[in-house]
Amino acid sequence: MPPRDRRTADGVAVLLAGRWPDEVSTAIAAGQFARVSGRIVAEFWKCIATCGLSRENGTTMDSAQGRDGPSDHGISEAAAAPAETTAERTDLNEDGPSEAPEEAPVVIRIHATPVNHVDGWSWSHVVTEIRRWAGIYPEEIPDPNNISEAEARALLKTIYQHPAVIAEFERRRMVAEATQREYRDARTIQYAIDVGVDLPDPTPPPVTQEFPCTDDGNGDRLVAQYRDSIRYCKTFDAWFLWSGSQWERDETCRMLALAKRVARTIHIEASATTDDRREKVGKWALTSGMLSRMKAMIACAAPAVAVTPEEFD
Numbered sequence: 001m002p003p004r005d006r007r008t009a010d011g012v013a014v015l016l017a018g019r020w021p022d023e024v025s026t027a028i029a030a031g032q033f034a035r036v037s038g039r040i041v042a043e044f045w046k047c048i049a050t051c052g053l054s055r056e057n058g059t060t061m062d063s064a065q066g067r068d069g070p071s072d073h074g075i076s077e078a079a080a081a082p083a084e085t086t087a088e089r090t091d092l093n094e095d096g097p098s099e100a101p102e103e104a105p106v107v108i109r110i111h112a113t114p115v116n117h118v119d120g121w122s123w124s125h126v127v128t129e130i131r132r133w134a135g136i137y138p139e140e141i142p143d144p145n146n147i148s149e150a151e152a153r154a155l156l157k158t159i160y161q162h163p164a165v166i167a168e169f170e171r172r173r174m175v176a177e178a179t180q181r182e183y184r185d186a187r188t189i190q191y192a193i194d195v196g197v198d199l200p201d202p203t204p205p206p207v208t209q210e211f212p213c214t215d216d217g218n219g220d221r222l223v224a225q226y227r228d229s230i231r232y233c234k235t236f237d238a239w240f241l242w243s244g245s246q247w248e249r250d251e252t253c254r255m256l257a258l259a260k261r262v263a264r265t266i267h268i269e270a271s272a273t274t275d276d277r278r279e280k281v282g283k284w285a286l287t288s289g290m291l292s293r294m295k296a297m298i299a300c301a302a303p304a305v306a307v308t309p310e311e312f313d
Contacts, residue, residue: 113160113169118153126152133159136168191225193264197257200229200242202265207272213284215293219300221269222262230255232302235309239298247312259294 127144137159144152187204202225211217231240239250266285273281
């Protein structure tokens with residue numbers, strides 16, 4: 001990356017001190033990625049590698065051709081020419097044959113692979129990663145045990161930056177996210193126990209989270225599952241539930257129904273906890289179904305979701 005700010009002749013920021021311009025960063029954060037082929041990316045970087053950048057005004061230098069004047073886009077004519085004039089160039093708008101067919105387009109995701117972490121990994125992990133991605137990387141690679149550690153790290157970085165590997169990283173990420181969503185949806189259904197009342201959907205806590213077997217612990221359970229759906233106003237001494245579009249005052253004991261549902265989910269918690277806690281949590285699940293325990297659960301949850309009248313719009 002250029003060590004200083006770079007702008008084109010018309011003042012457009014290209015790269016700012018190693019950082020993307022704000023509009024580019026915003027686009028990346030919004031998930032707006034370009035669909036390009038691996039060959040086009042390779043030709044682009046080949047052009048970048050063959051041109052130099054002036055530190056003074058962002059113009060390009062091409063000593064081999066004797067050009068040192070600025071161009072409209074910060075890339076010399078000599079650097080841009082090969083992509084436009086060589087016989088190997090494939091014009092996407094032409095129907096005629098080309099020497100090298102385009103690869104299938106892939107989605108290039110910035111920082112999709114952990115290329116920036118390679119230098120901090122142990123030697124054994126680097127070797128494991130090389131072997132892991134050897135089947136995806138289209139070129140033949142040497143046995144990592146027959147090359148130096150520095151060469152192996154450089155090889156892994158090269159593998160991580162190949163479009164085919166990036167695309168596979170992205171595919172596996174999407175599969176993992178889909179699996180996680182399905183898991184969350186399944187747990188939501190599991191926690192949305194029918195108690196005969198229309199209630200908000202719960203947000204199940206992490207499986208590894210442990211709550212005390214006390215009234216205060218039950219209050220934490222209620223808040224963990226319904227923090228975004230319930231509010232308590234001390235001024236009105238009333239509970240409010242979110243209907244999806246507005247806060248509605250609880251005038252039909254829906255909070256008690258929520259407490260009943262949460263008390264029944266403690267059995268789910270007991271089945272997933274460690275062996276030394278399972279019996280204790282199971283007994284507490286039975287106790288929590290008592291009316292006094294459910295009322296205590298609601299009272300203990302109130303401070304965590306308390307609001308003033310002014311906070312309602």
